[in-house]
Amino acid sequence: MEKNRTTAVRRERVVLAGVMEYASRDAEEALAELENLAVSAHAIVVGHLIQRRGRPDPAIYIGRGKLDELRELCEESGAQTVIFDVDLSPAQVRNLETELNRKVIDRTELILDIFASRARTTESKLEVELAQLEYTFPRLQRMWTHLDTVTGGMAGGIGGGIGTRGPGERQLETDRRLVRKRIRDLKRQLNSIGARRRRQVASRRDEVTACFVGYTNAGKSTLMNALTDAGVYVADKLFATLDTRTRACELEEGQKILLSDTVGFIRHLPHHLVASFHATLEEASQADVLLHVVDVSAPDAEEQITAVREVLHELGLQDRPELLIYNKIDKPVDPDHLVFLRHNVGQGVEVSAVTGEGLDMLRSALRDYLTTESLVTTVRMHPANGKLQAFLAQRADVLERDYSADRVRFRVRVKRTYLGEVVRLGGEVETDQELAAPAES
Numbered sequence: 001m002e003k004n005r006t007t008a009v010r011r012e013r014v015v016l017a018g019v020m021e022y023a024s025r026d027a028e029e030a031l032a033e034l035e036n037l038a039v040s041a042h043a044i045v046v047g048h049l050i051q052r053r054g055r056p057d058p059a060i061y062i063g064r065g066k067l068d069e070l071r072e073l074c075e076e077s078g079a080q081t082v083i084f085d086v087d088l089s090p091a092q093v094r095n096l097e098t099e100l101n102r103k104v105i106d107r108t109e110l111i112l113d114i115f116a117s118r119a120r121t122t123e124s125k126l127e128v129e130l131a132q133l134e135y136t137f138p139r140l141q142r143m144w145t146h147l148d149t150v151t152g153g154m155a156g157g158i159g160g161g162i163g164t165r166g167p168g169e170r171q172l173e174t175d176r177r178l179v180r181k182r183i184r185d186l187k188r189q190l191n192s193i194g195a196r197r198r199r200q201v202a203s204r205r206d207e208v209t210a211c212f213v214g215y216t217n218a219g220k221s222t223l224m225n226a227l228t229d230a231g232v233y234v235a236d237k238l239f240a241t242l243d244t245r246t247r248a249c250e251l252e253e254g255q256k257i258l259l260s261d262t263v264g265f266i267r268h269l270p271h272h273l274v275a276s277f278h279a280t281l282e283e284a285s286q287a288d289v290l291l292h293v294v295d296v297s298a299p300d301a302e303e304q305i306t307a308v309r310e311v312l313h314e315l316g317l318q319d320r321p322e323l324l325i326y327n328k329i330d331k332p333v334d335p336d337h338l339v340f341l342r343h344n345v346g347q348g349v350e351v352s353a354v355t356g357e358g359l360d361m362l363r364s365a366l367r368d369y370l371t372t373e374s375l376v377t378t379v380r381m382h383p384a385n386g387k388l389q390a391f392l393a394q395r396a397d398v399l400e401r402d403y404s405a406d407r408v409r410f411r412v413r414v415k416r417t418y419l420g421e422v423v424r425l426g427g428e429v430e431t432d433q434e435l436a437a438p439a440e441s
Contacts, residue, residue: 015047018085046077090139124148130186209258211284214293215304216264219327223353297331326350380428388425
């Protein structure tokens with residue numbers, strides 16, 4: 001019998017480097033987050049280097065003195081890789097690798113590597129590949145040293161096949177052409193997936209929907225499981241969730257709200273990464289309310305909230321209704337910090353997704369929102385009004401229905417936004433406050 005084989009992940013020894021402006025106070029916090037990212041990528045962090053300067057060096061980003069210090073740190077610690085907490089230009093990466101004689105990657109490349117290791121579904125794998133190719137495309141020249149290799153033409157009498165014969169084509173140009181074609185193919189596939197997801201979301205337009213958003217590792221998936229038993233994968237690591245899952249959360253008296261989980265955000269999330277994950281974020285863009293989960297045990301919780309809202313602004317969701325959820329109150333939390341968040345960020349529901357504390361208050365808040373979005377009402381109409389009856393059957397939850405010779409009475413739960421259409425179709429809408437007669441033509 002063949003034994004099960006496991007492949008050990010090779011853990012690289014890395015040094016982290018950051019350049020901060022003189023006025024910046026978050027250098028240590030930024031490198032701490034970078035270290036969490038590196039650990040999530042299975043790296044062993046063996047050193048840190050921070051430089052404060054007014055502006056980065058255009059050639060090597062850091063100063064010459066710090067470059068010598070970084071080289072010595074790498075040699076002493078045995079580091080194989082240097083990770084910068086910024087986005088480097090292709091020229092800067094090339095120059096730094098030449099000077100340090102080690103692999104150099106930037107923040108975006110590290111995040112993309114983590115995303116690639118977390119992707120599980122076909123959709124997320126396509127999105128990660130698209131983001132990687134769009135990042136790689138302008139850096140192809142750095143990745144190839146054989147720029148004089150010629151395909152096709154008369155070189156050595158070896159042709160590249162029909163369509164490649166001619167004066168010759170550099171390998172770099174061939175690679176760029178292939179990458180451009182692959183990017184077009186991926187965008188076409190993702191557009192198709194996005195259209196299918198939009199149809200799925202549109203099919204739920206009659207129900208109130210909410211979408212969890214928040215900083216990575218804020219506890220969104222744990223909260224989703226606590227409310228819905230969705231079985232979403234949970235782990236105490238960054239970007240554990242890349243895929244979207246939607247489940248119904250049962251409230252009281254047959255009420256329910258649909259909850260969706262999404263990928264977590266992070267500071268300076270690469271723009272093309274947001275664009276690549278547009279299909280996955282479709283749930284957030286179509287949700288009636290955003291459930292913004294905040295890790296109150298994080299010392300930089302306010303900065304995390306700002307980072308999430310910046311991404312939401314980039315997605316055009318800055319005006320979407322938002323419910324703040326202060327999660328992880330089971331952990332040691334500075335009371336003054338919580339008071340500061342309430343006064344400077346906004347009031348929120350305080351919960352622990354792990355212990356269940358505060359979940360009843362969260363359900364109550366969801367019920368309150370549901371009440372503002374939908375209501376139970378009585379609709380009366382003529383028995384021959386088949387169009388309105390079909391509309392209610394499709395757009396509302398029909399709780400009761402009574403038929404008589406000249407009237408039909410429906411007791412329904414329906415979105416408030418549909419009341420105007422009910423009246424337009426000839427219905428008499430009776431609520432506790434008023435009786436709305438059919439609109440006159």
